[in-house]
Amino acid sequence: MKNSLLFDFTVDKSTNTVFVNREFAAELAMVWDAFTKQEILDQWWAPQPWLSKTKRMNFEVGGRRFYAMVSPEGQEHWSIQDFTAISPKTNFKMVDTFADHDENINKEFPISNWSLDFSETAGVTKVNITIKHKALTDLEMIIKMGFKEGFTMTLNYLEQLLHNLNKKAQ
Numbered sequence: 041m042k043n044s045l046l047f048d049f050t051v052d053k054s055t056n057t058v059f060v061n062r063e064f065a066a067e068l069a070m071v072w073d074a075f076t077k078q079e080i081l082d083q084w085w086a087p088q089p090w091l092s093k094t095k096r097m098n099f100e101v102g103g104r105r106f107y108a109m110v111s112p113e114g115q116e117h118w119s120i121q122d123f124t125a126i127s128p129k130t131n132f133k134m135v136d137t138f139a140d141h142d143e144n145i146n147k148e149f150p151i152s153n154w155s156l157d158f159s160e161t162a163g164v165t166k167v168n169i170t171i172k173h174k175a176l177t178d179l180e181m182i183i184k185m186g187f188k189e190g191f192t193m194t195l196n197y198l199e200q201l202l203h204n205l206n207k208k209a210q
Contacts, residue, residue: 045062045065045164045199046062047192048060051188053176056173056174056176056178056179057171058170059170059171060167060168060191061166061167062167062169063164063165063167064202065163066164066165066202066205067165068160068165069129070202071158072158074201074202075158075167076099084201086109086194086197087189087190089112090110090112091109092107092110093109093116098123099126101124103122104122105120105123106118106120106139106143107119118139120136120139120143120145121134122134122135122137129158130158133153133155134153134154135154136151136153136154150174150178150179151174152171152172154169154170155169156168
């Protein structure tokens with residue numbers, strides 16, 4: 041699916057931050073729901089052919105999403121998203137950590153702080169994502185693990201899902 045919608049992925053090593061700006065041809069409410077509702081997140085929050093499997097999610101300040109990205113062979117990589125701030129349909133913040141299947145944080149991998157801002161103009165929703173790491177070595181580890189490629193694939197997966205949802209709604 042080719043289009044002229046914005047997609048920008050920038051790494052700022054001086055601040056240990058990743059900036060991802062992405063537009064979607066969908067209304068804000070639909071995009072917000074895609075990022076905040078478990079049943080929709082599990083349809084796209086993993087790079088294909090991987091799948092997302094949420095064990096538990098409570099989208100509120102102080103709440104948590106505990107989920108795994110599951111490989112086609114069934115290998116599970118667990119993560120935790122702790123929600124620290126929510127301004128409905130405009131922004132939410134979370135702390136993202138790797139974990140084991142018992143919800144214990146894996147201290148061998150970096151913790152990152154995410155801020156996601158949502159806005160809509162003429163039926164196009166823009167999501168600005170800021171991902172801050174404590175140290176440059178943390179940022180470099182995530183990049184080396186393929187975060188840019190994986191997250192790009194994941195957002196493309198969301199774009200296709202939103203396109204299909206829009207077609208069903210018409």
